Amino acid sequence: MENTASLAVIAEIEEALSQVAEIKAARVVASSDGLIEEIHVLALPTKSPKQLVRDIESTIIASFGIAIDHKIISIAQLGPDALPKQESKIHPRARIHAINAEVTGTQANSTVTLELEGDIYVGAASGPASQTGRKRLVAQATLNAVEQYLHGSMSFALEDVEVVRLGRESVAVSCIVLVTSLGEQAFSGSALVRQNEKDSIVRATLNAINRRMGFLTTT
Numbered sequence: 001m002e003n004t005a006s007l008a009v010i011a012e013i014e015e016a017l018s019q020v021a022e023i024k025a026a027r028v029v030a031s032s033d034g035l036i037e038e039i040h041v042l043a044l045p046t047k048s049p050k051q052l053v054r055d056i057e058s059t060i061i062a063s064f065g066i067a068i069d070h071k072i073i074s075i076a077q078l079g080p081d082a083l084p085k086q087e088s089k090i091h092p093r094a095r096i097h098a099i100n101a102e103v104t105g106t107q108a109n110s111t112v113t114l115e116l117e118g119d120i121y122v123g124a125a126s127g128p129a130s131q132t133g134r135k136r137l138v139a140q141a142t143l144n145a146v147e148q149y150l151h152g153s154m155s156f157a158l159e160d161v162e163v164v165r166l167g168r169e170s171v172a173v174s175c176i177v178l179v180t181s182l183g184e185q186a187f188s189g190s191a192l193v194r195q196n197e198k199d200s201i202v203r204a205t206l207n208a209i210n211r212r213m214g215f216l217t218t219t
Contacts, residue, residue, distance in 0.1 A: 004034040005066060016063050020055055022047045024078065036066070039073045049075040094146070094206055099198045101138060103129045110137040112202055114145045121145040135161050138198050139174055142205040155179045156209065159186060163197050172200035176208040 005013065010028045017026035022043045029038035043052055053073050060068050097113040097120065108129035113122045123145030125137040139161040147156065159175035170193040178185045189207030193200040 005030065005036060005064070006034055009064060010034075010036070013060060013064060013066075016059055017041065017056060020059060022052060022055075036068065037072060039068065040076070041074065042076050042078065045077045045080060049077065096199065096202055099138065099202055101134060101198055103134070105129075108134045108137055110134070110141040110198075112138065112141040112145050114142070114149070116146075116149045119149070121148040123148065132162075135163065135197070135201055138201045139205045142202045143176070143209075146206075146209060157184075158205075161201055161205070163193065163200070169193070170197075170200075172197065172204040174201065174204040174208045176205065 013028050014026045025042040027040045030036050053070050057068050060066050095115040101110045109126045111124045123141040125140035127133050140158050143156045157177040159177050161174045163172050173190045175188045187208045189204045191200045191203035
């Protein structure tokens with residue numbers, strides 16, 4: 001197959017290349033007898049030039065039956081600022097699978113199992129079995145499960161957690177601190193007590209993280 005084409009076909013080739021996702025503009029240069037000598041492409045920086053060259057070759061041979069020498073293809077890639085603005089991100093939903101708390105003598109242990117993006121993460125915490133301590137352990141186990149999901153990219157510290165009475169309702173309130181190299185930032189979250197205090201503490205802790213991460217819980 002020869003790499004020759006009429007002016008009309010060259011225009012169609014340019015149009016076909018412009019339909020490739022990463023390509024913003026394409027120009028085909030041919031000699032007076034229709035021999036394709038150069039192909040110039042302006043592309044987004046979302047794919048390697050080598051892969052773009054293969055895509056260009058495949059598009060032309062599949063659509064027009066013309067074999068192109070990769071050496072005549074020139075790729076110019078735009079900078080990162082040329083990338084389109086992302087639509088509102090769909091944040092991951094954290095589903096509570098299980099909450100377990102037990103007391104052995106003076107020690108308490110809590111485990112919180114969360115499902116995030118189809119994977120299971122189990123956080124555990126242990127400490128003194130005081131009434132306040134048991135609440136903190138549930139919140140801490142929740143944070144430990146989330147940090148597993150984040151693979152250590154963020155670190156959270158539990159400032160405090162409590163179940164308070166507001167009018168006729170009991171509400172779990174959790175205060176979480178995001179610790180980074182630039183300092184600390186505090187977030188609070190709350191959840192009405194509907195099933196039990198432990199469930200509401202987990203939800204309040206996730207609600208606090210939601211201020212920074214966009215986590216949402218489901219039942």
